[in-house]
Amino acid sequence: MPVSPLVVVAAPPRAGERPLDAVRRFLNSRRIEEGVDRLLDPEDARAWLTDQGYQPALLGERRLAAYRTAREEIRGLLAGEPGGVERVDALLARHAGAVPAIVGADGATVGGVRARAVAPELQPLQAILLALWRGAASGELERLKVCADDRCRLAFYARSRNRSRTWCTSGECGNRNRLARHRARHRRQPG
Numbered sequence: 001m002p003v004s005p006l007v008v009v010a011a012p013p014r015a016g017e018r019p020l021d022a023v024r025r026f027l028n029s030r031r032i033e034e035g036v037d038r039l040l041d042p043e044d045a046r047a048w049l050t051d052q053g054y055q056p057a058l059l060g061e062r063r064l065a066a067y068r069t070a071r072e073e074i075r076g077l078l079a080g081e082p083g084g085v086e087r088v089d090a091l092l093a094r095h096a097g098a099v100p101a102i103v104g105a106d107g108a109t110v111g112g113v114r115a116r117a118v119a120p121e122l123q124p125l126q127a128i129l130l131a132l133w134r135g136a137a138s139g140e141l142e143r144l145k146v147c148a149d150d151r152c153r154l155a156f157y158a159r160s161r162n163r164s165r166t167w168c169t170s171g172e173c174g175n176r177n178r179l180a181r182h183r184a185r186h187r188r189q190p191g
Contacts, residue, residue, distance in 0.1 A: 023144065040068075056121060149173040
C-alpha cells in the first residue's frame with residue numbers, strides 16, 4: 001500500500017535553538033583536527049544520534065556511508081562549492097526522499113517539503129536535511145559557515161551583521177592563519 005507524502009511546513013526550531021543547530025552539530029560530528037568521526041562506527045554513530053535526541057535504528061555500513069556523504073555534501077555547500085542553495089533540494093531528494101512543495105494551509109500559501117517515509121535508520125538524516133531546508137527557506141543558511149582552515153572545517157554561526165566571519169574561532173584558527181600569512185610575507189621580503 002503506497003504511503004501518501006507527508007508535507008512538512010517550515011516550522012520554528014525548538015526553544016533555545018537556532019534553525020540550523022541540528023545541521024551544525026551534524027557537520028561537527030567530524031572533527032578533523034582531533035581525528036574524531038562519530039559516524040564511522042555503527043555503535044558510536046547510534047550513541048551520537050541518541051545524544052542528539054534521535055531514536056535511531058541499527059545502522060549498517062551502507063546507511064552510515066549515506067550519512068557521511070550527506071555531511072560532506074553539506075560541508076561543501078557551506079564552503080561555497082558551486083551549486084548554491086539549489087543543492088539543498090538535490091540533497092533532500094537524494095538522501096531524504098523529499099522534494100520542495102508549495103501547499104495551501106487555511107487559504108494561505110506556505111512553503112513546505114513533500115517527504116516520503118524513509119527507512120527507520122534514515123529518519124535522523126531526513127530530520128537533519130529538513131532542518132537544512134528550513135534554514136535555507138528562512139535565509140538563516142547564510143549564517144552557517146564552515147571554518148576556512150582546512151585543518152579544522154568546523155561549522156559555526158556567523159553572527160555579525162555582514163556574515164563575514166571565516167574562522168570558527170579568531171583566537172585559534174584565525175590566529176594560526178594570520179600568523180602563517182605573516183610569516184609567508186616576511187620570507188618573501190629580501191634581507
